[in-house]
Amino acid sequence: MGKRIGVTAFAVIVLLLVGGNTSNLTAQSVTWAERPLLDWEKGNLQAFERNNYDKAIETAQNQAQDPNSNAFLFIYYGHAQKYYLERNRSSAIYYKQQYQITLNRLTGANLAVLTRLVAMPQTSWNKKINNKFLDAAFEKAATMEYLGPILFYLESPNPDVAKGAMGGLKAILQQKRDIVMNGGTLSTSDRAWMSDNRLLQLLVRKAGESSSPATGFLAKMPAFARKRVLGGAPACLALIEDPALPMLRQAASMGNANAAAAIQLIQDARGARLAKYPNSTWYSATGP
Secondary structure: OHHHHHHHHHHHHHHHHHHHOOHHHHHHHHOOOOOOOOOOHHHHHHHHHHHHHHHHHHHOOOOOOOOOOOOHHHHHHHHHHHHHHHHHHHHHHHHOOOOHHHHHOOHHHHHHHHHHHHHOOHHHHHHHHHHHHHHHHHHHHHOOOHHHHHHHHHHOOOHHHHHHHHHHHHHHHHHHHHHHHHHOOHHHHHHHOOOHHHHHHHHHHHHHHHHOOOOHHHOOOOHHHHHHOOOOHHHHHHHOOOOHHHHHHHHHHHOHHHHHHHHHHHHHHHHHHHHHHOOOOEEOOOOO
């Protein structure tokens, strides 16, 4: 009961802070949106929902215009369903032989279709491969080209999709962190989306919802060990650094151990930056 009250209070604090901590750079923030589905992709998803896998495979095989390169994905999942539900021998062979090829072909362009396929009850039996595919697609999508979709999927009700998006976001944030740690300065647009209140609110809330068994021992660990122990939202907050501190400090003042742990990670990151560039800020190695 105590833990539940703590998390609830944590969420309320975040919401209050968002109203009074609007970034002056939000006008240049990234639009949180996935790439739109094509008409044939929508039709094939409906075929999956109706368990008409033969039609989905046939449509994908005959797709002349496939700018998002989703035909191979529909074909693979169609055979996966026929293998599992119908024990179709040729589909079983395809499912096993084409797994690595399909995995290697995944990119950010597949996210709109993939995130829907893995969320269908029909494909839940395939959870291990679903997650492998999600991780691979989000890893390939970890570029500014797909930042909008990655931010969009952070709010997915499907925990596996949201987890994959968090991995993609962390990779992009690490790229931005490297710019500063290599002596550079982030662009105004990067500063805008990284300090956007909507993103900070979401990350702080997610940091408060999950807990590592090692959270209570973080203060006794060396910095490199703390970085390894805490991943997910806390790791993303540490890569953003200073803009997240006001929300986290308010949450920590209410006794939220997860918020306190995230602050510890930020302090580690801040210390490493200042040790290398004494006059630096979270967004510039050379200072304001």
